[in-house]
Amino acid sequence: MCKSKGEKEESESMFEKLKKVMKHEMEAAKKQAEKNVSTIELDYIGGHPKITKKSVKIRKGVQPNEIVIINGINEMKATLLEYQWGEQGVRSVGKAATGAIIGGVLTGGLGAIAGAAIGAKKKDKSILHLAVEQNGQTYHMQLRADQKKYNEFAKKILG
Template sequence: MGFLDNLKKQLTLVQVKYLGGHPELSGPSTLGLGSSEGKLILNAGIRPLLEIPLSDIVGLTLEKASHRSAGKAAAGAIIGGALTGGIGLLAGAAFGGRKKDDSVIVLTVKYGVANVDLFFSGANIDTAKTYPQVAKLLH
């Protein structure tokens, strides 16, 4: 495989942050997910770490979760209120208390006689936007 083939392969991978779950992989780490010849391939750079036959994939779900930092909302309100008055207090609270996306992509695969859950989040974009890209690899 030449340089251009490797580059093309890298560009077609879905970048995810692997959080853990598979007995043969340590985490967390940033991986590229791709599919080829009926297999889901987990890559570290251009090196395949694990190949999972698509027939061994039991399920794929997006577990949505988020949280809002009360401490940051309070700090934003105090700073906004001190700098600009009442309207800044509201704007500071809204800006400081933005939601953080804690969603997780759960890929359930056969591993011997058991099923294991592999956990991923979006590497460079939010997880909800990464999920459809991962789902597309499984078809």
């Protein structure tokens, strides 16, 4: 059975339309998949010789205990061996003294106490320690992670 010229053009036109719709659907699905990939960005302190940036992104890998460390445009797969989060806070003695002096001068004794408390605001210096294995080598990475960042790490990477 032979198709007429008009029928051929119509079926080719429908084929082109179908291709465009399929391409659009695939692009939309790809964008959605990229959104669903959970990454967390953390400040990098040290412990891995191949990381050169001040911050890294980490996402869960495909295999059990696998993580992907994103260092700029480079992605490195590693096995997460262990992790530990240590809460640390630092108070500045100098800022506490300055706050006490200013508070004392402005309002008296109670102002000195309030000024010292405000001046000595705690700065979060908590660290997330990761032991990872890559190509048979173990690295002990340190990343800056306050309570909120650690909870995000636990949810996205461990959960």
